[in-house]
Amino acid sequence: FEFDSANLDTYRENGKGFLQSLYKGRLHGGYKLYGTDTGRMSGGGGLNSTVNYQNMPTPKEFRKLFLPKGIMAFADYTAMEVSILSQISGKGPLEELILNKKDMHCYTATALYKLVYNEEISYEEIYEKTQVEGKEDPKFVKLRKDAKGTNFMCSYGATAYGISNEFGVSLEEGALFLKAYYDSYPEVEKYMEICQKQAKKFGYVK
Numbered sequence: 001f002e003f004d005s006a007n008l009d010t011y012r013e014n015g016k017g018f019l020q021s022l023y024k025g026r027l028h029g030g031y032k033l034y035g036t037d038t039g040r041m042s043g044g045g046g047l048n049s050t051v052n053y054q055n056m057p058t059p060k061e062f063r064k065l066f067l068p069k070g071i072m073a074f075a076d077y078t079a080m081e082v083s084i085l086s087q088i089s090g091k092g093p094l095e096e097l098i099l100n101k102k103d104m105h106c107y108t109a110t111a112l113y114k115l116v117y118n119e120e121i122s123y124e125e126i127y128e129k130t131q132v133e134g135k136e137d138p139k140f141v142k143l144r145k146d147a148k149g150t151n152f153m154c155s156y157g158a159t160a161y162g163i164s165n166e167f168g169v170s171l172e173e174g175a176l177f178l179k180a181y182y183d184s185y186p187e188v189e190k191y192m193e194i195c196q197k198q199a200k201k202f203g204y205v206k
Contacts, residue, residue, distance in 0.1 A: 092188070
């Protein structure tokens, strides 16, 4: 994309998406204090359509395009939702993963791999093929990505239908994803069953 720096105001007025975030020849994100408890650099609404730095494509080649004038810092909570889910579900595999500093998504991917391919695979092998730089395998990177999506969807009560719709797979395959999750974390399944019973009996959960 080439633009005339003398006409930046025109680009902002007539442009869409990222072009509205141009200022002095650079793209700018907007820091929003609302929407989350901690605030975030995000796009959409508010400050026109600012660049959403939290949703940039992951390939390193793409991220090399971002050259800050000063220091670029990164800070994030590690698996906050996973930790909260572990606390409310009680003792089980999920808590053990967290205490041993293991990756939940790789762990779920082992169960998913077994159900999809009918073969055993170790957590260590999936971790190496997805998290160790230089050893990434596209097949397993996708598997972990599917497992991650499954983890978060199921944590919020997804059904086999919801999963099949989200991932564009058959209902039977969606049921496999769901089974992989609950086989991995039976304490979470028990917690959700309790919530459902409470909702039916009292009209609310806590």
